[in-house]
Structures are given as C-alpha cells and as structure tokens.
Amino acid sequence: MFGMIQRRAFSSSARNLSKVAVLGAAGGIGQPLSLLLKLNPKVTELSLRYPWSSRLVHQHTQPRLIISLGVAADVSHVNTKSTVKGYSPEGTGLAEALKGAEVVLIPAGHCPNANLLIISNPVNSTVPICAEVFKAKGVYNPKRLFGVTTLDVVRASRFVSEIKGTNPKDENITVVGGHSGVTIVPLFSQSSHPDLSANAGLVNRVQFGGDEVVKAKDGAGSATLSMAMAGARMADSVLRAASGEKGVIEPTFVDSPLYKDQGIEFFSSKVELGPNGVEKILPVGEVDATEKGLLEACFGDLKSNIAKGVAFANQKN
Template sequence: MVKVVVCGAAGGIGQPLSLLLKQSDLISHLALYDIVNAIGVAADLSHINTASKVTGHVGAGALAEALQGAHTVVIPAGVPRRPGMTRDDLFKVNASIVRDLAQACAEHCPKAFILVISNPVNSTVPIVCEVLKKANVFDPRRVFGVTTLDVVRSSRFVHEVKPQFEPHEIANRITVVGGHSGATIVPILSKINQQPHNQSISFTPEEIKTLTHRIQFGGDEVVKAKDGAGSATLSMAYAGARFTLSLLEASVRGKRGVVESTFVHLPGNPGSEWNQRFTGLDYFAQDVELGPDGVAKVLALPELSTEEQALVKIAINELKGNVTKGVKFITEPQPGAPPAAKL
C-alpha cells in the first residue's frame, strides 16, 4: 500500500494538489489533513472513479492517524503570500506550522518522504531537517524542497519567446538551481540549445535577461493579478503533483533516470560533495536523480555561462541568510516564539 498524506489539504494549493494526486494509480490511500474542512474535501474527492481510498482528518488530534503508515507526506500548509509580502515575510507564521508538522512526522512516520511546499522553502526545509535531526530520524535522502514551479515556469516562459520549444516535453526540462525565492532562483538557459532537438534556439542577451527576471519573480505576477486574494495556487499544485509523482515513479515503480530540480540538504546525499565545495552551503537546489530511497544522486552543477555564474554567486549569498534563519528557528528559539504544538 502506498499512502500519501497532504498536510494543508483544504487550502488553495492543497485542494487542487489532492485532486491531481487522486488521479494516480501509484497511490492506494490519499489521506487529507487540515485544521478545517479536510473531511468535506475528502468526501468530494472520494467520488472520483479511481482506485485510491481517500480519508479526511481534521485538527491536531487527528494528525497522528493521518500520518500513520505514510509513504510520502506533502506539506503545502501555511498562509499565502499577499501583495507587498516577500516569501521571507511568511516565515513568522509558516515556520511554526512546518515545525509542528515535521515533529509529528518524526513521531508517526519517521521513514516517510517529506516534500515541503510551504514558503519560504529556503528556510522551511532546514526547519524540517533540524526537527528530524533532534528526533534522531533524519535521512537527507528523504526531505525535499519542492522548487518544481520554477522549472515549470521556465519551460512555459521560454515557449512564449521561442514557440518551437515544446514546454511539456520532459526532455525539455530546464535545470533551475539555487533556491526558491527571487534572486536565489537561477534558470540555466544557456544549455537549451545543447539539446539535439533545440539546436535552432538561441537567445539575445536581452531575452536572457528578461526571461531570467520573469522566472525569478514570476510569483509576483500572480500575487498582483489576484489583487489581494492570494498567490500561486493552481500552478503550484500542478508543480507539486509533478514532483510527488516523479518521486513515486522512482521509489514505488522503480523507474530509472527520473531527474527533477529540488532543494535538498547536501551533506549525506550521494554525489553532493562537488556542489558543497562549489557553493559552501548545506542546502541548495539542483538536479537530483530520484530512486527507491529518495535521492539516488545529486547531479553536479552544469557548466555555467558568465552571466549564470554571477547569478549563482548572488543566490549563494542570499541563501546563507535564508538557511541560517531556518536552522536557528529550531536550534536557537527566540523569546516569544510560539512553542511547539503537542500533536
């Protein structure tokens, strides 16, 4: 049995994410958890004619039941970004939510894969890892920051500029490195025309500059367009489902050669040594080959153009603070910070 748990399943990301996961034959039990409304969402999804069972779990007292026996836990829980907010502004609220969910995972499903969508991912992934370390159940191969939306946006935005680029072809997946906010997002556009079927594609320096900025700050387009009603939910749900299903293809079905960009803890992960030396960081997003135990291999960063090298340097400098903030939230709790919930 493959049980997938969505924590925050009644929210703007959680509902469409759960809908997409319900369609997969890789999942036998879809457990939906939230502080409200998860039972209704589960009842609705349970009418869809696929084989997986759907259960709803509401409130802290129901979290243990939801997590018990989980193969994969996906965490989109938290508050959305509002106009004028950065992802870092979300930290004060979302950090404690993610901490408490990670603690519950450590207690009830310590071997589960944990996929973190809750922003700011650059800080919430270190929070999850530090909680698991304190509980002595940390396996760096099993914790992922879902940065797939940056990859999805890259393919779509490139297609808008170069229509001959097929955005949905898996062979056209664009590597995105760094992190998952603003200047920490670095799309590697210089490698597109090295793919045999894309050799005719070339960019002007201005196109590269414009595309890169749009990919880095694409989330702001959605926040502005929704005019106070939230941030990217549907596209994030699509990206979150894509990563979840890629992981299941590799870990459950045993499919080889499954590669996605994701934000991971480098130390302890196979193949990460070069990236650690290059970045000087413990966390970084790059291409990862997925396997039965999660991370099968962290792929070395591709050769970067001069412009991309400069962008990665900026990303590294910003990521240092993001990561430290997440780590210190667990290792050095601040006075007045919300205590860990009893789950």
C-alpha cells in the first residue's frame, strides 16, 4: 500500500535525479515538506537546514538546531534511495547545504543557478525582496524565481469538489493574482463550473482559507501540512520539467509581463515550466464581470505588497 501511495503521489520518472535543499526544515511546514520530498523518486539528495542566525540568543537557536538535525536523522530512515543530510547554521553550513542544489525551498543565497521556490509569507513581498537581493548581487534570473501559490489552487479544487460532489483531482481551477486575501483571484468561469463565479462565499473561502486553519488551531498555528503538500507538488513539477518532460504547467508567482503596464512587476498565473525554469507565462484569458471586479481589487493590494518588498530590500542593501 505504501508503495502505491508513493507512486501515485509523484511521477515515477527518474531521468534526472537532483539535489533538493529545504531551508527551514525544522518548522511546521519544513518537516512534512522534507518527508514528502524524501518520497519523491526524482530527489537523489535531500539537504535540510534550519536557517537561524548564530547572532540570535543561544537558548533560542540551540533547540531549533537540535530539532533540525533530528529531522534529518528521522527522515533519513524512510526507505527510499535518496540520501539525507542536516546542516548547521554555523560556519559554512549554509554554503554546503546549498552547493549543487537544483531546487531550493525557502531559499537564501549561494546557488543563483538553482530554481528558488519561495514559500515564506508574505509571498507577495518576499519574492520581490529575493529578486532585489539577487539583483544587488548581479545574479538575478527571473526564470528561476518562483513564489509558491499552489495551495490556492489545491484549496479551490477541494472546496469546489465539496460543493459539486466531484473528485478534487478532476477539478481544474485557475487561480491568478497573488497569495494573500483579495489578491487571490479564482477564475471559476474558466472551469467546468462557471456558475460558481457568483458564489461569493466560495470565493471568500478560497481567498481566506488560511484564516480558516488559523481559527481551527485556535491561533496556535497556521496552514503547515497543506502548504507542505503544495510545496512538494510545485517542487515535483519543477523537477519533472528540468528532466525534459514537456507540458508541465503550474500556477506560480513570478516576474511577469502580464500587468507591468499597470506597475505590477510580479503576478501569479499558469506558467509552463522547462529545463531553464520559466518557459512560458500563460495569459489570464477571458474572465466574467464578477472576476473583472476581483482582479481590480487584486491589483491595488498586490501593487502595494510588491512595493513594500522592494522598499524593504533596498533599505537593507
């Protein structure tokens, strides 16, 4: 049964085995994400690190370091072929963890040729921050920087299936914009259920699904398991495309030309992936009147979020 689940979770093709690094491996998202990546047959080496600075108080960092190295030991026992190693935040630990990585989740510097998958919120601002940092170092490659917005699509398909009584895997819901609140725009008119675009409650649930989880956890946590699944799915798609598979399309928040004429430098839409990262940014397509209103609301907040990220990065540089 375990083998069947594993094969269904990820493509079985292993033409291009890769090193994948997770920065933040001891966190609520990092732990299940590391496990899911260990199950991916395309991952040959899994590098885990908790990115706490040694400048922080020792009593805060030490438990986290122990947990991070413990996660590496724990995950390494899972019976798949990939090797697992945990790295200390001290000394050259970061450089060693990232050296040769093809995919980095929750990234930092040292490997500008890797595909960088940003999970850390607020994605609408952290992706522009990362872009500015890499620009300052002269190594910015817009084709390899991704904000992970996959969870919005995962939620939309699940919520629709609950209403329609369908299998969520059969639902193809396009979600564009950003990755928080009103910047998340589900385009139900482009699905097999165009009537749902008028369902304000459903739209709100997709946009604020994260709040639902926070409330359920009584404020003691946020979406970690579902986010880990979404991050692992995005990483798998990037690896599949890197290995030469054609037609790999995922929604992701990238440096995009779609609305740059309106001052919006980054936007999430369907993106065709390839060996070099972003192969093609697909247009938003036709939307109905309700969705036009949602996009207008999205643009204002998204532009502000991006500007905050850029200002923060430039202040630090």
